[in-house]
Amino acid sequence: DAGVTQSPTHLIKTRGQQVTLRCSPKSGHDTVSWYQQALGQGPQFIFQYYEEEERQRGNFPDRFSGHQFPNYSSELNVNALLLGDSALYLCASSLSGPRGEQETQYFGPGTRLLVL
Amino acid sequence: QKEVEQDPGPLSVPEGAIVSLNCTYSNSAFQYFMWYRQYSRKGPELLMYTYSSGNKEDGRFTAQVDKSSKYISLFIRDSQPSDSATYLCAMSPDTGRRALTFGSGTRLQVQP
Numbered sequence: 716d717a718g719v720t721q722s723p724t725h726l727i728k729t730r731g732q733q734v735t736l737r738c739s740p741k742s743g744h745d746t747v748s749w750y751q752q753a754l755g756q757g758p759q760f761i762f763q764y765y766e767e768e769e770r771q772r773g774n775f776p777d778r779f780s781g782h783q784f785p786n787y788s789s790e791l792n793v794n795a796l797l798l799g800d801s802a803l804y805l806c807a808s809s810l811s812g813p814r815g816e817q818e819t820q821y822f823g824p825g826t827r828l829l830v831l
Numbered sequence: 832q833k834e835v836e837q838d839p840g841p842l843s844v845p846e847g848a849i850v851s852l853n854c855t856y857s858n859s860a861f862q863y864f865m866w867y868r869q870y871s872r873k874g875p876e877l878l879m880y881t882y883s884s885g886n887k888e889d890g891r892f893t894a895q896v897d898k899s900s901k902y903i904s905l906f907i908r909d910s911q912p913s914d915s916a917t918y919l920c921a922m923s924p925d926t927g928r929r930a931l932t933f934g935s936g937t938r939l940q941v942q943p
Contacts, residue, residue, distance in 0.1 A: 719874075748930065748931075750931075755839070755935070755936075756935050756936075757835075757837075757919050757921075757933030757934050757935045757936050758875065758919075758931075758933050759933070760930035760931065760932070763930065771929065771930055773930060805874055805875070807931075819863070819865055819877060819880050820877075820931060821877060822867070822874040822875045822876070822877075823874050824873055824874045825873070825874045827872070
């Protein structure tokens with residue numbers, strides 16, 4: 716059973732550029748959440764997608780946007796990159812139950828983004 | 832003040848020791864509590880998942896939740912060098928549709 720996969724594993728960009736990160740959820744999962752983890756810190760919630768819509772959003776600017784596809788995979792887009800966007804970007808998947816309950820989240824290996 | 836506080840360590844113990852890792856939180860709405868283990872340059876791996884107050888045991892790991900004190904703990908018995916990692920506590924108001932709020936992580940080193 717494949718777990719959560721993310722691509723690419725590493726990425727180097729310059730300030731002002733745009734980046735797209737990709738995530739495939741664990742088999743059977745329908746909900747994808749994205750987190751940003753700065754060095755030495757815990758992950759911070761960016762947003763969550765369910766049924767191809769953004770269901771919840773953390774305290775991140777509009778430069779951060781996302782998308783979920785019919786096969787439940789997801790993309791995270793960041794525009795106008797800043798040096799402070801350098802971090803490990805984590806995707807987590809989960810299953811939203813029939814009453815809206817959700818199993819806990821399982822994380823992928825992350826994409827390490829360096830902005831120069 | 833952060834919603835979830837966690838001592839960053841590093842915590843260094845000899846092999847075989849009992850390890851105690853802790854988090855405190857301020858949001859009384861948190862109902863679901865998780866512990867993740869993260870090896871260097873890897874994604875977090877779920878270790879334990881508990882609901883509300885009480886204890887849960889899984890092999891060498893025991894998770895405790897005391898909602899009245901807003902305090903959660905993870906105990907590791909017979910610690911091994913392979914347990915050396917960063918341990919992150921995480922919590923959520925409910926399992927449905929909610930973001931996880933993480934502590935900053937405690938770095939653990941188990942010396943052989």
